[in-house]
Amino acid sequence: MTGQPTWRSVEADVDIPPLPKVATTRMLVEWAGASGDFNPVHYDMSFSRAYGVDGPIVQGALKRQWLIQLITDWMGDEGTLKKFSCKYRTVDYPRNMKTVDEPEDGETWLCKGKIKKKYESNGEPLVECAVWVENGKGEVTTEGKATVVLPR
Amino acid sequence: MLPEEVKNLVGKVLSTSKFEVEKQSIKRFAEAVGDKNPLYRDEEYARKSRYGSIIAPPGFISSVWFWEDTSGQTPETTALKSTGLLGLMLTLAEAGYPNIIDSGIDYEFFHPVRAGDTLKSTVVIKDIRERKSEEGNLVFLITDTSYTNENGDEVAKTRWTTIHR
Numbered sequence: 001m002t003g004q005p006t007w008r009s010v011e012a013d014v015d016i017p018p019l020p021k022v023a024t025t026r027m028l029v030e031w032a033g034a035s036g037d038f039n040p041v042h043y044d045m046s047f048s049r050a051y052g053v054d055g056p057i058v059q060g061a062l063k064r065q066w067l068i069q070l071i072t073d074w075m076g077d078e079g080t081l082k083k084f085s086c087k088y089r090t091v092d093y094p095r096n097m098k099t100v101d102e103p104e105d106g107e108t109w110l111c112k113g114k115i116k117k118k119y120e121s122n123g124e125p126l127v128e129c130a131v132w133v134e135n136g137k138g139e140v141t142t143e144g145k146a147t148v149v150l151p152r
Numbered sequence: 153m154l155p156e157e158v159k160n161l162v163g164k165v166l167s168t169s170k171f172e173v174e175k176q177s178i179k180r181f182a183e184a185v186g187d188k189n190p191l192y193r194d195e196e197y198a199r200k201s202r203y204g205s206i207i208a209p210p211g212f213i214s215s216v217w218f219w220e221d222t223s224g225q226t227p228e229t230t231a232l233k234s235t236g237l238l239g240l241m242l243t244l245a246e247a248g249y250p251n252i253i254d255s256g257i258d259y260e261f262f263h264p265v266r267a268g269d270t271l272k273s274t275v276v277i278k279d280i281r282e283r284k285s286e287e288g289n290l291v292f293l294i295t296d297t298s299y300t301n302e303n304g305d306e307v308a309k310t311r312w313t314t315i316h317r
Contacts, residue, residue, distance in 0.1 A: 036218025
C-alpha cells in the first residue's frame with residue numbers, strides 16, 4: 001500500500017500497483033468452504049474432466065475477489081467501492097501442493113489495473129478503473145471494471 | 153429441453169432468504185482470498201475507522217446464494233426440484249444441463265455490510281433462455297439479487313450470469 005490516494009492526486013492512464021496471487025488446490029478448497037460454492041469442478045479430478053477441462057479449475061468468484069482486493073488495497077480505508085463487474089474469459093488451473101502448506105513451483109497470477117478516467121457525478125468524486133487477471137503466460141483470464149469514490 | 157414452467161420464471165421472485173453476517177465468516181472469507189485488510193478482522197482498527205466496526209469485503213454477500221436458508225418456503229413452481237437458486241440449477245441439471253459455467257457478475261454497492269447485520273436477499277430471474285451452439289444447446293441464466301439490511305436499507309445489488317450446458 002502506498003498511502004491514501006485522493007481524487008486530486010490520481011490521473012487517467014496510471015497503473016494501479018499489481019497484486020500477485022498464487023492459486024493452489026488447497027486454496028480452492030478453502031474458498032469453497034468460505035464462499036459456500038461446493039461445485040466439484042473445483043476439487044474433483046474425474047468430475048472436472050467429465051465437465052470438459054483438464055482438472056480442477058480456479059473458481060471465477062475467487063478471481064473476482066482477487067480483483068476486488070486489488071481495488072480495495074489501492075483505494076485505502078477512505079475510498080469506497082461503488083461498482084464492480086467482471087467477466088471470466090478462460091479457465092485457470094491451480095498449482096498442486098508440495099507439502100501441507102507449500103505449493104509446487106509454477107504459475108503466479110498478477111491482478112492488474114489502470115485508471116481509465118476521473119469524473120464527478122451528483123457531486124461525488126469518482127474514478128473508473130479497468131482491472132484484469134493475467135496468468136503466468138501474461139494472458140488475460142478475467143477482466144472487469146471498478147468505480148470508486150475517493151476523498152478529494 | 154427447458155421446461156416451459158422454468159421459462160415462465162422470467163421476471164419472478166425465485167426466492168427470498170435471510171443471512172446473518174458473522175464475524176468469523178468474514179474472517180474466513182478474507183483468509184480464503186488472502187486479503188489481510190484489518191477492516192475485516194481487527195476490531196480495534198475497525199472501531200477507529202470511519203465504519204466504526206468490522207465490515208465484510210465487497211463481494212462477501214454473494215455467499216448468500218450458497219448459504220441461503222429457504223426452509224419452510226415452497227418452490228415457485230412444481231417444475232423446480234427445490235427452492236432457491238440452487239434448486240433452479242439442480243432443475244436445469246435434470247433437464248439436461250448439468251454443467252455450470254460462471255460467466256461474470258456486476259455489483260452495485262450502496263452501504264457497507266457489517267458484522268452482526270442480518271441481510272435479506274431477494275432473487276429475481278431476469279432472463280433465462282436457450283441458445284443453440286455447435287456443442288449442443290446452452291441455457292443462459294441471468295439473476296438479479298437485491299440485499300437489504302435490518303434497517304431496510306438496500307446495501308447492494310448484483311446481476312449474475314451463468315451458462316448451463
